[in-house]
Amino acid sequence: MSLTPPRRYWLTGASSGIGAALAVELLNSGAHVALSSRTKGPLEALAQRFPGQVLVVAGDLTNSQTVREIGEHIGVVWGSLDTVILNAGTCEYVDARQFDSSIIEHVVRTNLLASSYCIEAALPLLRAGQTPHLVGVASAVTYLPMPRAEAYGASKAGLRYLFESLRISLSPENIDVTVISPGFVDTPLTERNDFPMPLSWSADKAARHIFAKLEKRPLEIAFPALFIATLWPLSKLPNRAQLIIGKRMLRSPPPKKDDL
Numbered sequence: 001m002s003l004t005p006p007r008r009y010w011l012t013g014a015s016s017g018i019g020a021a022l023a024v025e026l027l028n029s030g031a032h033v034a035l036s037s038r039t040k041g042p043l044e045a046l047a048q049r050f051p052g053q054v055l056v057v058a059g060d061l062t063n064s065q066t067v068r069e070i071g072e073h074i075g076v077v078w079g080s081l082d083t084v085i086l087n088a089g090t091c092e093y094v095d096a097r098q099f100d101s102s103i104i105e106h107v108v109r110t111n112l113l114a115s116s117y118c119i120e121a122a123l124p125l126l127r128a129g130q131t132p133h134l135v136g137v138a139s140a141v142t143y144l145p146m147p148r149a150e151a152y153g154a155s156k157a158g159l160r161y162l163f164e165s166l167r168i169s170l171s172p173e174n175i176d177v178t179v180i181s182p183g184f185v186d187t188p189l190t191e192r193n194d195f196p197m198p199l200s201w202s203a204d205k206a207a208r209h210i211f212a213k214l215e216k217r218p219l220e221i222a223f224p225a226l227f228i229a230t231l232w233p234l235s236k237l238p239n240r241a242q243l244i245i246g247k248r249m250l251r252s253p254p255p256k257k258d259d260l
């Protein structure tokens with residue numbers, strides 16, 4: 001009787017929020033998981049809680065050399081990966097009155113460029129894995145232009161295109177690609193938000209939902225359903241109608257730096 005070996009994952013952004021909750025879901029299922037984030041403590045705590053199942057591969061993923069070394073380390077220890085979930089990300093809002101391109105640079109570097117470094121490191125390992133699956137966490141923000149989301153939305157729209165284009169290019173190699181589009185989830189990332197977050201989910205609920213859906217490898221995992229059902233049709237409206245909706249969402253911007 002042959003036992004199926006545990007599936008091997010690489011999950012980024014595993015120190016908090018959705019990633020930390022998803023790590024627990026994966027580990028509870030018996031999977032082996034390489035965990036990344038800059039903060040090492042929570043990853044080491046999971047390694048202690050799930051002995052023999054965790055590979056701690058901490059580091060700043062915006063550093064391409066660090067990511068290369070993480071990939072090499074996973075390659076040496078495991079030799080392959082079956083699923084890669086690129087979840088690490090950040091959000092900063094832009095104040096158009098004092099447009100600061102360094103915010104765009106930082107958010108795009110973290111959400112888009114770092115993901116591309118991870119993809120470069122992961123693909124050779126996925127090619128050596130079993131029924132390989134590449135997963136990227138984008139956002140429902142890409143359905144509609146939102147005020148102050150210039151940096152975050154641009155980074156996630158770029159990420160979506162990157163994954164959807166890769167999906168086509170990787171199809172001859174049978175590497176499946178899934179995009180995750182959360183609405184609002186209560187995490188350290190969103191607790192700074194100064195606006196209402198309709199229908200928001202807990203990180204645990206989001207992680208359980210993602211884990212349950214991942215097995216079927218859909219093209220997209222978007223949630224909460226009611227939020228998506230409201231937002232998605234707006235993405236099909238003409239630009240002028242989208243502009244009217246966007247203007248309604250304009251909130252009073254934060255005070256100018258000089259006023260503080």
Ligand SMILES: NC(=O)c1ccc[n+]([C@@H]2O[C@H](COP(=O)([O-])OP(=O)(O)OC[C@H]3O[C@@H](n4cnc5c(N)ncnc54)[C@H](OP(=O)(O)O)[C@@H]3O)[C@@H](O)[C@H]2O)c1
Nearest residue numbers: 013015016017018037038039061088089139184185187189
């Ligand atoms: N929460 C929501 O409502 C929501 C909605 C749509 C999409 N998302 C997306 O979901 C993903 C997870 O977000 P979250 O809400 O769970 O936020 P979170 O709790 O702030 O988690 C972000 C994770 O990314 C890691 N990270 C950030 N920058 C990194 C870097 N340079 N190198 C390595 N790791 C880095 C963080 O760890 P360290 O700080 O320790 O490095 C942390 O583990 C993000 O991609 C986010 O954009 C969230």
